[in-house]
Amino acid sequence: MVDAVVTVFLEKLLGALSEGSRFIIEFRDQFVTLQNELQLMQSFLKDAERLKRKNQTLRCIMVNLREMIYQAEDMLADCQLKSMDDDPTSSGWLKCLSPTKIPFQYQTGKRLEEMNAKISKIKVNISTYLGVPVLGQPGVDPHNDQIPRWSSPVYDHTQVVGLEEDTRKLKDWLREGDTDILAIGVVGMGGLGKTTIAQKVFNEREMEDHFERRIWVSVSQTFTEEQILRSMLRNLGDASIGDSPGELLRKIYQYLLGKRFLLVMDDVWDRDLTWWRNIYDGLPKGHGSCIIITTRSLEVAQKMRVKEARVHRPKCLSKDNSWLLFRKIAFAATKGVCNYPELEGVGEEIVEKCKGLPLAIKAVGGIMLCKPPHYPEWKRIANHFRDELAENDNSVMASLQLSYDELPSYLKSCFLCLSLYPEDCDITKDQLVHWWIGEGFVPVRGGRSTTEAGEDCFTGLTNRCLLEVVDKTYYGMIDTCKVHDMVRDLVVDIAKKDAFSLQDDTSSRHLSIDTPMARNHFVANSKLRALLSTTKSGEVNKVTSNVARKFCDSHYLRAMDLSRSIFEIPLTGLLNQVGSLHHLTYLSVSNTHPLVQLPPSLEKLHNLQILDVSYCQNLKSLPTYIVTFKKLRVLDVSHCGSIECLPKGLGRLSQLEVLLGFKPAKSNQPEGCRIGELKNLMKLRKLGLQLTRGDEIADTEVHSLVKLQELQHLTISCFDCHGDDIVTKLDMFYPPQQLIELSLKFYPGKISPMWLNPISLPMLRYLSISSGNLSKMNQGFWGDDTTVWRIEGLMLESLSDFEEEWPRVTQVMPSLRVVSAYWCPELVSFPIEDIGFRGGVWKKEENTN
Known part of the structure; x- marks a missing residue:
């Protein structure tokens, strides 16, 4: 991945050179020389990447180059940080650099000169080895590697080809039932589509109707019986923690007792199936229940009670x-x-x-x-x-x-x-x-x-x-x-060879918290760039005090995600140490408990671009220093029920692109951020608003969003709102015309807002309305002879009073492709008869229910 490392560094270097900060200018000549050398090299790095897999000498050369680039990136970051600390308007101090008697300028200049000489030599070595002349060759502009603008996935990822016979056979078997539990095996080599076949059958409406309970378990190569049981319970809607395997199995038995269920055990490898015998013996039998096992091993399927007559071996596609x-x-x-x-x-x-x-x-x-x-x-x-x-x-x-x-x-x-x-x-x-x-x-x-x-x-x-x-x-x-x-x-395999992530090596630059190394043997690692929580759904990380103390010594850490974690030490104390990580750009403490406040030490994180504190229900407030994070692009405070409002001055965060969970200050909260400040966030793309009272929107603030020309996604939630005046205010609260996606949650009015019409929102493509009191659409919603909606996706959910006629909706939305509708019993003539109870999906492209 040396070509990738070089490209990333050049991107950062070009940005730094354009900033014109003091220490970048001081070493500009050396940085420009470094830039030119690397650009000359880019033209043949991809060939060298491919050939290094076959040649140890070239591999060593590329490893040395990669390490040099990482060191150069650290020096660049230090120069930027030093410039920031040298700024008289900044209160930060450069603490991540080791104390030295040699002045920073002299030391950095000398290191850059040495690095340029080494990289020049590496360039010659690689070009000589490949037989590629580089002298006089023009530099390669990394900007030529254009990023296509994918507004959405280009194709439907759920589509399958050539599996009709496979799915028909499995469905026929599943209807047979058994006095015991019918076991079906899907057996074949990797990449053959075993999981795809099982998913196709599992997700079909016919199977949803036939089985009262459906459970899908992905069985990894490293698992425990307890993990399997917890996964089964999560499928049944129970997130039990702290129970023994025996107690978990008894809970599963009670959930499934008297029910016809379908259990899929996907991708089973282990031939020691003691865990499976324990689970199977604890399941209720009869009632036509079935199990599907997907595996590469016929022996595994047979040990899991699959009879030869019920083994399906998918064939390669014709x-x-x-x-x-x-x-x-x-x-x-x-x-x-x-x-x-x-x-x-x-x-x-x-x-x-x-x-x-x-x-x-x-x-x-x-x-x-x-x-x-x-x-x-x-x-x-x-x-x-x-x-x-x-x-x-x-x-x-x-x-x-x-x-x-x-x-x-x-x-x-x-x-x-x-x-x-x-x-x-x-x-x-x-x-x-x-x-x-x-x-x-x-x-x-x-x-x-x-x-x-x-x-x-x-x-x-x-x-x-x-x-x-x-x-x-x-x-x-x-x-x-x-x-x-x-x-x-x-x-x-690639990540290990290129030292991107090494699960058994303390020199790794990227590390997952939930690995045994991180849990038990973590030591200070100056090379570490990212430390992330990568737990499976429904699980949490247990972070030891050893890990918590050590990773704060990783001074060049850029990304830290501590979400869904339980800590042995007080979380506030840990975050105090995080304040010393001056290069940190991404910090997530989402869904960590009990986080009550962010400590003052985080005020030093002036490079922070992303802060995620979502789902921290005990968090009382955001500190006022948040408004000094000039580089902040994403601020997520959604689902933080204890926060009453955000701090005043948030409108100064001019780089903000995503703001979720915004609760505006009420008239009696002078230190809070009013909704009027949002008009200054000209780069905002996504906004999530939580509104509860009419006095959160002053008469002079109803047009606060109109001029936000980059705003494309807007969510307005009125959960737990009070007073009738909020409906009046929302009726005047116009969003910008270029809005692409709109979500209304818990809307308190009986009639939709006046601005919800195809003239006010001509670019709207996706509309979601869920919960609340909505009964009718305003007259403007239906457009006129010359104006109709351009909406392609529509979701209506939990609207018990919604009385409109479905044919009229489709008439004013000729571009409609897909609709999801759930718990809307008064919606007239929707093509799913029992929509009030189960919901339905209507797809125009397929002309199916």
């Missing part, structure tokens, strides 16, 4: 279905139609090498989706794939290696972040994007917002099929993802 799946991904922009006849031959050649394995086809399809439709480029990819297959006959692993090699440099760093997550871990998009931003992995060009560019990086990985979908919004945007075990094998 030639036609392989080509169809490839086209659906590679030509997703044209709905799977190849409009380039010259590409069909080379495309079929690529698909043939995948040998009918869906994961391999998806991987190469994702590569081609992101490449220009030019024959030379496609032929180059085909040749590259052929070379990978010559080294590794496993077409899945060869296709995944190819996918990694073909990633743009900025996405390689993003991809390697996945190595920190355990098997079958649900990964939130926000955590990934915030981490990438915090470490500077996201290049920002052309005035684009940082958070938008980070989300595009996320979509870039999902479009390449390197991330799998777990949860999506009602209109299809991915919220949560996971990593296929074969993709994880690749990313863990």
